[in-house]
Amino acid sequence: MNSNLPPVWAFPPKVLRFLVIVLLVLGVFFRFVNIERKVYWFDETLTSLRISGYTMSETVGQVCTGQEIGVKDLQKYQRLTPEKTLTDTINSFVVENAQHPPLYYVLSRFWAQLFGSSVAVIRSLSAIISLLVFPCIYWLCLELFESSFVGWVAVALIAVSPFHVLYAQEAREYSLWTVTILLSSATLLRAMRVETKFSWLMYAISVALGLYTFLFSVLVTIAHGVYVFVIERFRFTQRVIAYLLASLLGFLAFTPWLVIVITNLGKVNETTDWTSNKIPNLSLIKSWIVNLSYFFIDFNYDLRSVYNDSVLKLIVKFLIPVILILVGYSIYFLCRNTQQRIWLFILILIGVTALPLAMPDLILGGVRSQASRYLIPTYLGIQLAVAYLLATQIISTVNNQRQKLWQLVTVTLISAGVMSCAISSQAETWWLKALNIYTPQMVRIINQTANPLLIVSCEGSSSIGHGMFLSHVLAPKVRLRLVNESNVAQISDNFSNSFSDVFLYNPDYNTISQVFLDKLENQHKYKIEKNIYPENFALWKLSK
Incomplete structure (x- = not known):
């Protein structure tokens, strides 16, 4: 654990604690306000x-x-x-x-049976599920960084993250997938720490839940496996065997649906053939950059009509390069200042879930990695790295000027998120509703x-x-x-x-x-x- 951080269960200073609570309230508010306003696309x-x-x-x-x-x-x-x-x-x-x-979709049907089939009702299920992101990311930070303070910062960032707020109001499975990613990651780290049969059973259940939510959960499970093998130095230790058994149990629970997928593979390929559309690599890389920025600032960058306001245009043009630099430095800082088990977990989560989508697009052509929702595990890893950087720097006592600089960066980043969510909450459509902009x-x-x-x-x-x-x-x-x-x-x-x-x-x-x-x-x-x-x-x- 980094020496700059407070003890594991220490609360942040009163001002920061108040700020996080306010941001948490705002995050809940933005997830439900005008939930029926945007076009049901x-x-x-x-x-x-x-x-x-x-x-x-x-x-x-x-x-x-x-x-x-x-x-x-x-x-x-x-x-x-x-x-x-x-x-x-x-x-x-x-x-x-x-x-x-x-x-x-089964949960949604039960929800509709209870409360009706209106747009607001159907979307509200995703919004309620998205609230589980807060305790899950906090728990993951406790397991990974052994610091509740990093957890508080991570909760604050994700509460007003424009991307997470948008998908919290979307009648699709992606807010539930976000929860299962964080849950399975936290349960894995806990199982590795306590090494009990019950903890590994909980991990197996989280694997099954992730797979029954979204197929790309398999990449998250593979990332976890790579992490366990590397930590155990590629030896078949008790931990490795426990991971293999737990993940196998999770996959066995998913077998009935896996058989359905394989049986209907032709139809699956037909309905997903849009992912093979080819675009120039430069356009693809640009989309990666823009998608990454959506997790911190989002003024509907892809819509030219929004740029009637030149101030917003200038803010976006300035902050996107800043966000890229911040993300790069966060990962560098993480690797330099944490134990191997910490930075390795985040790097593997980012790499193993991104490369299988990005490399085929670059080499063979396609737009799989252009769909930001497919890279949610990657972006969650990046957000964890940023949360760690900000948490360690805004309370640093080594250099007062440096501390004030990082406090300014944190306030700017959070303000951009709040402003993005406020603007989005009043809009009739947004970039993620691509076919119905x-x-x-x-x-x-x-x-x-x-x-x-x-x-x-x-x-x-x-x-x-x-x-x-x-x-x-x-x-x-x-x-x-x-x-x-x-x-x-x-x-x-x-x-x-x-x-x-x-x-x-x-x-x-x-x-x-x-x-x-x-x-x-x-x-x-x-x-x-x-x-x-x-x-x-x-x-x-x-x-x-």
Whole structure:
């Protein structure tokens, strides 16, 4: 343990203790405030679709008929109904989404049965689960650094981390995954310390929970294994054997779902083929840098429209390089000032969970590592290193000027997080809702018309999700026709006389076929006015 740190259970000074409590309260507040405000986007509507017990293919067959329907007709597939049971929920993942283990979604179904299926209710489960991050990261810091003070600092940082707050309000499994990562790491370190059968059993349970939450938990377990082997100098000691047995027990508990994944591997590859999209390596590295900054500061960096405020733009441009330097120095400081068992754990957690995603992207092409949610274990390791650096420096008595400098750095970092969360809490959408960043502007255009009809393309295997999310934001007066190439001919030739405005929503330019457009223009004599609205809106207007 670093000599600059207080004793294990020592409380921080009163001022710092008050600051951490305030930040903790703010963190809880930001996780629940305006939880229903941001658009319920594509991925989240698939969550509601699954927990309601419907499959995509079943829903497409029932709604993509070319017949006119209302917004409420689509809500049927976003709500729990008596004819669909928990078995249907699990089966929807088995046949179409096996890469998403069922734990979070089963919990969500029970949650919806208790409190309803509204956007606020479904998201609130993730927010409540995210509160478990605070005791878990505190416990991990106790086990790793033997310092409650580092734990307090880590809690303060993660409480107002923009990334963690965003995913706490997301109806997906990533807040639960964050909890299982921290929990399994803490239980591993405790099992290595006390070396009892019960402690290793707790680790085995945490491994199983992680795997049933997200498949990439296997990387976390492998990282733990590498750590144990290195600490034990690659000898088959009692600790190594205990780890192997515990992790094997966890994997055996996961075997039923693993068999499902392997059996449906073709479907899994089909639904995850977007990860093989190739982008320039320079763009990929830039995305890594931006994603890292999101854990400390986030003014919606990827949205150019947010930069109408030049002050925010300057703050972001200045702080991102500072954050990179801070992270690099934190890891260097950690390695120089802690025991091997401490810095090795963090470095292995960062490396083993990042390299299997980053290296294939760099060598073969792909965007696996561009998805920041896939690298949550890596970023948690980085946040632990930063927490240790700040904790040791803000109470350092060696150099008063240096202490004040690091206190300023800490205040700046925390202030940036608080400001980011405050801005995000008022927004209608954000960078993580990538497919629906411009949905609010598009929906306002449609809702402002007197009697609109919206034609939604059902081309593409996952296109039904676009119709689902629209059901949460369109006004009840809007009528819809979900059509594909085979039933576009069913569109009435005189529907333009029945509606004030006719729109075509084309969310995926790659899957909508030219045949589909030709039928609209040649058979039905509609002019597709593609240049009225910005291309990012994916909204076209039809006129005779």
